[in-house]
Amino acid sequence: MPSLQPKKTATSIPDKDEKKELVVRVFSFSYKKGIPEDISGNGGGYVFDCRSTHNPGRYEPYKKLTGLDEPVIQFLEDDGEILTFLESVYQLADVHVARYLERGFTDLMFSFGCTGGQHRSVYSAQHLAEHLHAKFGVKVCLCHREQGIETVFTKEN
16 A cells, blocks of 8 residues: 655755745736746736727737837827826735735736737836836846747846
8 A cells, every 4th residue: 555645855945044036027918828827836916907908909000019119109108098007007016016025925927918919918018027127126027928028137136
């Protein structure tokens, strides 16, 4: 009969003074392709739906551009809906990141979805990543999944 006792494996016990650093992962994605997977094993994080804001992808001049391109940025900012949306996101994210830092947590994830993962979600993810890095100096891993673009903002000492 097999033993019901768990197998013991050699593991190193982390030093009590060793503090793991917070890594914030920020994604843009298309709802058509599903919400990004949480690789930390913690079960996810915040998912924001950008589809309520005005979509530049409905207009020919913007169809082949992304939320990183100046004409799309100008469209979204002139319209203003995305700015109001992001103000609320920043308030929530700032409190959450500050609390994670206080508690010594190591993983936090924010994802922004829209129809195609090209305009609104890209703009929002980019701006949140830049905001959190500038405000907290934490490492931020930014992934514009549908665009195949990844950027890492390294932790500032």
